[in-house]
Amino acid sequence: MEVQDFYGKIRQLRLSAHRLVEGLYSGNYRSVFRGPGLEFDEVREYDPKDDARFIDWNVSSRLGSPYTKKFREERELSLQILVDVSPSLDSGTLEVNKREVVNILFANLVFAAIASEDRVGAVFFSDRIEQWVRPRKGKTHALSLIHDCLALRPEGRGSNLALALRSGHEALSRRGIVVILSDFKSSNFWRDLSLVARRHDVIAIRVHDQIDAEFPESGFVELVDPENGYALSAYGSSPQFRKQYHDFWALHRLHWKRECLRRGVRILEVGTQDDPAAKLLEYFNRRGRVP
Amino acid sequence: MWTFSDPAYLLLLLTIPFLVFFRHFWKGRGSRLVLPLTLWEGQRFATKNPYLSFLNFLSASFFWLSLTLILFALAGPSLTRQKKIFLNSGTDVMIVLDESPSMGARDFPPQSRFEAAKVVIERFIKSLQNDPVGLVTFGQDAVLNVPLTTDYRFFQTDLRKRKLMELGDGTALGMGIAVAAEHLRTANGQNKVMIVLTDGDNNAGEIQPGTAVGLLPSLGIHYYLVGIGTPGKVPLEVTDPTSGLTYFGTLEGGFHENYLKSLANPPYGVYFSANSSGSLDSIFQSIDSREMVAHRVKLQVLNVPLYQDFVPLALGFLTLFLLVRKVFLKELL
Amino acid sequence: MSFARPEVFWALLLLPLIAAVLLGVYRRGKNDLLRLGGAWRASPLLSIYLLKSFFQSLFLLVAFFGLVVAWAGPAWGTRTVAENQDGLDVALVFDVSWSMTATDVPPNRLGQGIEAARFLVRTFPHTQFSLVAFKGQARTLTPLTTDTDFLNNWLNELSPSVATGPGSDLEAGLREGLRSLDTPTNHQKAVILFSDGEARGGDTVAAARTLAAHGVSLFAFGLGTDAGSTIPEGKSALVDDFGFTVITRRNSGLLRAITDETGGVYYPSANRENLSDLQERLVSLANPASRGGVKLEAVQQYPLFLNLALLSLFACLVIRILPWRKLF
Numbered sequence: 044m045e046v047q048d049f050y051g052k053i054r055q056l057r058l059s060a061h062r063l064v065e066g067l068y069s070g071n072y073r074s075v076f077r078g079p080g081l082e083f084d085e086v087r088e089y090d091p092k093d094d095a096r097f098i099d100w101n102v103s104s105r106l107g108s109p110y111t112k113k114f115r116e117e118r119e120l121s122l123q124i125l126v127d128v129s130p131s132l133d134s135g136t137l138e139v140n141k142r143e144v145v146n147i148l149f150a151n152l153v154f155a156a157i158a159s160e161d162r163v164g165a166v167f168f169s170d171r172i173e174q175w176v177r178p179r180k181g182k183t184h185a186l187s188l189i190h191d192c193l194a195l196r197p198e199g200r201g202s203n204l205a206l207a208l209r210s211g212h213e214a215l216s217r218r219g220i221v222v223i224l225s226d227f228k229s230s231n232f233w234r235d236l237s238l239v240a241r242r243h244d245v246i247a248i249r250v251h252d253q254i255d256a257e258f259p260e261s262g263f264v265e266l267v268d269p270e271n272g273y274a275l276s277a278y279g280s281s282p283q284f285r286k287q288y289h290d291f292w293a294l295h296r297l298h299w300k301r302e303c304l305r306r307g308v309r310i311l312e313v314g315t316q317d318d319p320a321a322k323l324l325e326y327f328n329r330r331g332r333v334p
Numbered sequence: 335m336w337t338f339s340d341p342a343y344l345l346l347l348l349t350i351p352f353l354v355f356f357r358h359f360w361k362g363r364g365s366r367l368v369l370p371l372t373l374w375e376g377q378r379f380a381t382k383n384p385y386l387s388f389l390n391f392l393s394a395s396f397f398w399l400s401l402t403l404i405l406f407a408l409a410g411p412s413l414t415r416q417k418k419i420f421l422n423s424g425t426d427v428m429i430v431l432d433e434s435p436s437m438g439a440r441d442f443p444p445q446s447r448f449e450a451a452k453v454v455i456e457r458f459i460k461s462l463q464n465d466p467v468g469l470v471t472f473g474q475d476a477v478l479n480v481p482l483t484t485d486y487r488f489f490q491t492d493l494r495k496r497k498l499m500e501l502g503d504g505t506a507l508g509m510g511i512a513v514a515a516e517h518l519r520t521a522n523g524q525n526k527v528m529i530v531l532t533d534g535d536n537n538a539g540e541i542q543p544g545t546a547v548g549l550l551p552s553l554g555i556h557y558y559l560v561g562i563g564t565p566g567k568v569p570l571e572v573t574d575p576t577s578g579l580t581y582f583g584t585l586e587g588g589f590h591e592n593y594l595k596s597l598a599n600p601p602y603g604v605y606f607s608a609n610s611s612g613s614l615d616s617i618f619q620s621i622d623s624r625e626m627v628a629h630r631v632k633l634q635v636l637n638v639p640l641y642q643d644f645v646p647l648a649l650g651f652l653t654l655f656l657l658v659r660k661v662f663l664k665e666l667l
Numbered sequence: 668m669s670f671a672r673p674e675v676f677w678a679l680l681l682l683p684l685i686a687a688v689l690l691g692v693y694r695r696g697k698n699d700l701l702r703l704g705g706a707w708r709a710s711p712l713l714s715i716y717l718l719k720s721f722f723q724s725l726f727l728l729v730a731f732f733g734l735v736v737a738w739a740g741p742a743w744g745t746r747t748v749a750e751n752q753d754g755l756d757v758a759l760v761f762d763v764s765w766s767m768t769a770t771d772v773p774p775n776r777l778g779q780g781i782e783a784a785r786f787l788v789r790t791f792p793h794t795q796f797s798l799v800a801f802k803g804q805a806r807t808l809t810p811l812t813t814d815t816d817f818l819n820n821w822l823n824e825l826s827p828s829v830a831t832g833p834g835s836d837l838e839a840g841l842r843e844g845l846r847s848l849d850t851p852t853n854h855q856k857a858v859i860l861f862s863d864g865e866a867r868g869g870d871t872v873a874a875a876r877t878l879a880a881h882g883v884s885l886f887a888f889g890l891g892t893d894a895g896s897t898i899p900e901g902k903s904a905l906v907d908d909f910g911f912t913v914i915t916r917r918n919s920g921l922l923r924a925i926t927d928e929t930g931g932v933y934y935p936s937a938n939r940e941n942l943s944d945l946q947e948r949l950v951s952l953a954n955p956a957s958r959g960g961v962k963l964e965a966v967q968q969y970p971l972f973l974n975l976a977l978l979s980l981f982a983c984l985v986i987r988i989l990p991w992r993k994l995f
Contacts, residue, residue, distance in 0.1 A: 131370035135705040143707070170374065202374040230376025254369065254703070261699035262664030262692075263390070265366040272361055273372050275379065278386045279699070280664055291379045340970075356988050364990030365719070367703055401980055404734070408973050419853040464851050466812070481817035484850050485797070485810030517814055522793060634853065641969065642672075645738040648976075649678070652731065656685065660692045666699055 087111060120161040120220060121178045123211050123243075124152055127225030128195055129169040129202040130269035135252045135315045136259070144250045145224045147319040150189045152222060155323075157185040165192070166211050170201025170270075177214060200270050202228055208235035212242070220244045226251060227299055228270075237306050245308040249299065252315040256296070258288040337637070339410030346405050354398060367666075389663055396655035400648045407644035412637045421630040424465035426482050426523035428514040429455055431496065432532035432562075433473045434505035435581070436588040438498050438572030439533070439563065442610060446571065447562045448498050451531045454614040455493060459486050461622065464629055468517060469493060472510030474502025474538050482521050500575050506539030507532055511546035511557075519553050526555045527625045529618075533563040534590025543597055551602040558621055559597055559605045560614070563589030669965060671740030671876075678735045682728055689724040696720070708994075715991050723986050726979040733976030741972065742965040754854035755791070755953035756811055758844035759784050760799045762862035762890075763827045764835035765905065766915035769863070771896035772936070780861030780890050781822050783937035787859070788818050790946055794953065795854075797847035800825060801840030803832020807847045837862065838869030841885070841925075845878055855952045856883040857931075859945070863891040864918030875925035884952065885929040886945055888937045891917035 089098060089109035102110045126149055132141040149165070156163040157180065164178030165188055173195060176188055204225060211221055212235070221243045239245055261279030268274075278284045303310050313322045338344060356363065372378040437448040445453070459467060466482035467489055480492050511530060518526045528550070536543050550557050568588070573580040591607060598605040606617040659665045670676075697713065704712045761784075767777040788796055798809040798821050808821045808829065837860075844858045858878060864887075878885050895916035897904035905913045919935060926933040932948065934941040 129374070130368075131374075134369055135707055136702055138706045140705055140707050226370070228370050228373050230373045252705075259699070259702045261703060262666040262696060263386070263659075264666035264699070264703070266369045266371060267366040268371040268378075269368045270370070270374055271372060273378055274366065275371055275381070276383075276387065276390060278381075278383055278663070279703075281383060281386060284381055284383055284386075287381045288379065291377075295373070295377075353984060357984060360988070362990065363988050365987050365995055366990075367700075367995055369703070397980075401977070404973055404977050404980075407737075408970055408977070418851055420851050421853070468812075468814075478814075478817060481809060481812035481814035483795075483810035483812040484852075485807075485847065488807060488810035488847075517816070520814065520816070522813055632853070642738065642740065645734060645969070645973070649731070649734045649738065652727075652734070653681070653685075656688070656727070660688060664692070664695070666696050 120156070120159070121215055121217065122152065122156045122161055122163040122220045122222065123178060123215050124149060124163065124165045125204075125207045125211050125221065125223045125225070126165055126167045126192060127169075127202055127204070127207075127223075128167050128173055128197045129228075130197070130200055131202060131228045132226055132250065133269065134254065136254050137252070137315045139315050141226055141250045141252055141315060144313055144315055144317075144319050146192055148224055148248060148250070148313060148323065149192050151320050151323055153185050153188050157182060163188065164214060166207050166214065167192070167195055167197075168203060168207035168210075169197040169199035170203045170206075171199045172206065172210055173197050173199065175210060175214065178219070202226075202270065204229040205232035205235045208232055208239050212239045215243060218243055220246070223247045224250065226255065233302055233306075236303075236308065240306045240308050245306075246311060247299075247303050247308050248311045248313060249296075250313050250315075256289065256292050258285045260285070335414050337412055337414050339412065339639075341409055343405050343409040347402065350398060350402065353401075358394065386663070389658055393655050393658035393663065396651045396658065400651040400655065403644045403648035403651065407641040407648065410639065410641060411644070412639045415636045415638070417634045417636055418463070419632045419634045420464035421632055422627075423523055424463075424629060425525040425527055425625055425627055426518055426521045427462075427465055427467045427527045427529065427625075428470060428482065428518050429467065430470045430472065430510045430514045430528060430530040430532075431455070432505065432507070432510070432530075433471045433496065433498050433501055434533075434535075435499055435503050435572045436505070436533050436535070436570070436585055437562070439568040439570045439585045439588060441562070441564045441568050441589075446498075447533060450614060451562055452493060452496070454618055455531070456490060457615070458618045458622070459489060459493075462486065465626065466521065466523060468514075469496075470510055470514040470517070471496055472501060472506045472513075472539075473499060474504035474506060476506050476509035476513040476539065477501060478513055478517055481517060482523075497575050498572050502538070503574075504538030505532075505535050507534075507536040508541040508543040508546045509539030511543060511550075512541045515546065515549060515553060515555060518555050525625060525627055526553070527621070528555050528557040529560060529621060530557065531560045531562055532594070533588060534561060534594045535588075547597050547599065547603060551599065555602075556625060557603040558617075559594050559603065560608050560617055561589070561591050561594045561605065562608045562614070563591075564609050565589050565591070668741060668743040671742065673739060675735060675739040678738070679732070681735075682731060685731065686724070686728060689720075689727070693717075693720045693724075704994075711992060711994060715994055719986055719991070723983050726983040726986070730976040730979035730983070733972040733974075733979065737969040737972035737976065741968045743968060744966045745963045746966050748964045754794075754852065755949060756795045756797075756848050756850060756852070756854045756856050757787070757791070757949070758797045758799055758811075758847050758856075758858045759787070760801065760805075760840045760844040760858055760860045760862075761825055762802075762835060762837070762840065762860070763800045763825060763830050764802045764865070765827055765898055766835065766863055766865050767890070768827065769891060769896040769898050769915050771892040771894070772890060775899075776863055776890035777825060777861075779937050780888060781825055783888060783942055784822055784859075784861065785819065786942055787945075787949075788815055788822070791949065794949075795850075797844070798822070799840060799844045799847055800830045801836055801843065802827060802830040803834040803836055804830060805836065805839040805843035806830050807843060811847060811850060834867045835862075835865055836869045837864075837866035837871040837921075837925075838874040841871065841874040841878060845874075845881060845883060848883065856881070857949065857952060858883055858885045860885065860887040860922070860925075861890060861937075862887065862922065863915065864889055864920075864922040865915055866918070866921060871921060871925055872928065875928035879929040883929060885926050885931040886934070886948070887922045887926050887931070888934050888941070889917050889919050889922045890937065891915070893917050893919065 089111045093111045097112045099110050099112045135141050153163050162178035162180050165176045167173040221239055227249050258279055263278050266275045266277045311326050313319050438446045440446050442450040464484055466484050468482040469480040470478050480489050514528050568585045570583045570585040595605050608614045608617055700712055700716055701709055768775050772779050795811040795813050796818055797811040799805055799807050809818055848856045895914045898913055898915055907913050923933040
């Protein structure tokens with residue numbers, strides 16, 4: 044990608060990220076993520092108002108009077124973003140394709156994380172791990188990450204989410220946040236997702252286009268899947284065909300929602316017709332609760 | 335039999351399976367839109383549309399059919415037929431048939447002399463291939479009905495139309511022979527034969543049979559007098575064509591064998607006695623073997639080109655292909 | 668350049684129709700393509716679509732054109748073909764419909780024809796002639812024979828009463844003439860037609876084509892005048908059902924057209940000069956050696972157009988099969 048374009052794009056993304064960050068600063072970002080938990084900060088003298096459960100018996104016995112533990116929230120978060128760069132995202136029926144939506148979401152998340160002084164890393168995956176960046180802090184790192192995202196040309200043709208989940212899992216030593224940016228046209232990843240979700244906070248952001256739900260009324264055309272060359276004759280003028288198409292993807296979507304929720308994975312769906320930044324903002328404002 | 339004048343085009347037909355493969359099955363083929371249809375290593379979206387799939391298949395086959403037909407047409411298909419061509423002219427045979435009332439005698443039950451004669455003449459004609467044959471009939475008068483010709487269909491049609499007594503109730507045998515001789519004389523054939531079928535007697539006409547027959551050797555005409563009939567009493571049935579009346583009766587002494595024998599003049603003229611239809615057959619066979627010359631024959635191959643039937647078919651299939659694909663199926667790419 | 672079936676060119680009207688259909692399909696396709704492919708890559712999608720559609724349509728139309736022209740049976744140029752026929756068989760086909768009794772040529776149209784026929788029979792004593800007469804139906808009066816007396820007898824008898832049926836079925840007359848020439852010899856065959864060309868009913872040109880396909884040359888004498896005449900009936904003229912006097916005119920156009928189909932000659936009258944000319948032609952027909960033992964034949968050019976169609980369809984296929992710019 045041209046250097047000019049790159050910085051132009053960054054500027055654009057930064058502007059939208061700012062709005063997001065403002066929203067996030069109002070505390071909602073933190074409210075969504077509990078963080079890895081409360082961290083032991085220091086001890087102080089026991090006050091009758093305090094909760095008796097938190098008395099530190101060791102210190103109390105050594106010092107001869109009751110002392111209670113003081114906790115503070117973990118200030119540092121690690122954000123790991125799993126980015127699907129498989130060819131299935133190169134489709135879209137409007138002015139943007141799904142890949143571009145992913146890019147915008149990625150950039151926004153990166154900027155939001157950096158602005159909150161969190162560490163952020165990424166795993167770019169197709170049917171293999173295309174690139175892996177370990178979580179770090181700082182603006183330079185952010186720009187480098189976003190550059191990687193925009194410039195990446197995948198070598199693989201496939202969506203191996205299971206592999207990405209495993210890599211992401213290993214990369215995060217402490218408890219962190221894992222965001223998955225994908226269209227989830229993958230299978231056999233639920234077990235790995237369960238494992239990750241047990242330890243980390245996971246948000247699954249499904250990027251979709253209206254063609255992932257409905258087939259438009261069109262003439263007869265031959266279709267071919269970008270990832271495995273599977274071919275199909277599509278009779279768009281047939282209501283029967285359109286219904287079959289709709290049912291297939293609707294089933295897949297329902298399955299995805301149910302399985303995610305079962306594992307405590309938060310979900311967000313962003314379409315090519317949506318403003319990605321606005322969607323993110325809306326999501327965090329609602330504290331990650333889907334209406 | 336089918337032949338192809340440019341069979342090399344048929345070899346091109348062998349490329350069609352390859353073309354079909356590339357157009358319909360090759361993994362790298364174009365004119366397909368890229369769209370995600372599957373879950374990686376998981377489910378694939380599949381549909382069942384039997385009617386539309388059939389239309390798809392049918393219209394595609396129309397295209398290939400059209401292409402095949404064009405190749406066939408280019409290969410120059412034609413139907414060949416072999417036709418026998420005769421290189422020498424054959425024997426001229428003039429048949430002289432008695433139509434007098436006595437020929438209605440039923441010597442050959444259930445047929446009359448006349449009917450039996452007609453049957454055996456027709457059989458004889460069927461064996462001819464390039465020998466001109468003519469027909470003279472006589473009653474009160476003698477008339478040439480069919481000139482010497484190889485148009486056997488015409489002869490047969492005319493022979494079947496002949497009726498007893500259409501030329502009157504007399505027997506002008508001499509005139510019959512004379513008329514036949516006159517038309518044989520001007521013919522081109524290398525061998526001239528006259529076959530007279532009669533029950534004898536002469537009671538009309540200006541020329542006596544003896545005189546007429548006497549001229550034949552000098553004209554180079556071999557003649558065969560076939561006496562049809564049996565002596566004694568024979569039932570007779572004849573219908574007069576002009577009045578429409580049918581006469582029934584008995585004929586006695588209506589077979590003049592001796593008279594006919596006297597007209598013979600071997601080796602130019604021979605008398606045969608036909609007292610049954612079986613003997614009629616053998617007489618004609620004998621004439622055949624004596625007179626019919628060998629034919630020099632050549633086989634000619636006729637070619638009927640058929641390409642013009644394939645072309646409109648190809649055009650039709652191409653149109654159908656377009657119609658079904660683009661209009662019914664509304665094909666995009 | 669000649670075409671065996673020029674009426675086939677009506678099928679060329681299909682071309683603009685098909686072009687219109689393809690254009691409609693293209694326009695509708697553009698919308699569908701954008702809806703499926705996405706506006707984000709509208710530019711490359713549409714440009715490939717335009718190019719592929721245009722060229723596929725073009726080649727399809729060319730293929731159609733080639734097929735139609737090939738069907739029409741184009742022929743140009745000549746080539747020599749060995750002649751292997753000698754000797755001559757001639758069918759004399761007479762129109763004996765009532766219009767032939769018109770007196771615009773002396774003694775009447777039929778009479779002039781009979782005189783001409785007598786001349787031919789006399790001039791060619793060793794040639795076989797057949798005699799066919801037709802009115803509403805055709806009938807062979809004499810089968811092929813060299814018997815001059817028999818032929819002349821029938822020529823004397825020729826009149827409208829010799830054939831049956833009302834009207835003037837030229838097609839039947841020609842076909843019966845052809846049938847009468849069916850012999851197992853290798854002779855050249857010719858049909859000589861004596862008529863005023865006023866045919867009613869039947870496809871005369873198709874019959875002429877059949878004659879040509881059998882290698883039979885058709886010569887025609889156009890008896891009568893273009894100006895026309897009345898038909899004598901007793902002492903007055905023939906009158907039709909509405910009371911109008913019937914005028915019969917010679918139709919040179921038809922007679923010329925049918926003789927052209929076979930490579931024969933049309934003679935506007937049976938005068939001395941024309942008869943001599945015909946005599947010469949018949950002589951040369953009977954003796955191909957006089958023409959060097961060969962005859963000229965027009966070369967069929969349909970393979971050229973079929974190959975054009977073939978290549979166009981192949982080009983169509985290639986355009987369809989090859990993917991372009993990784994899109995489609």
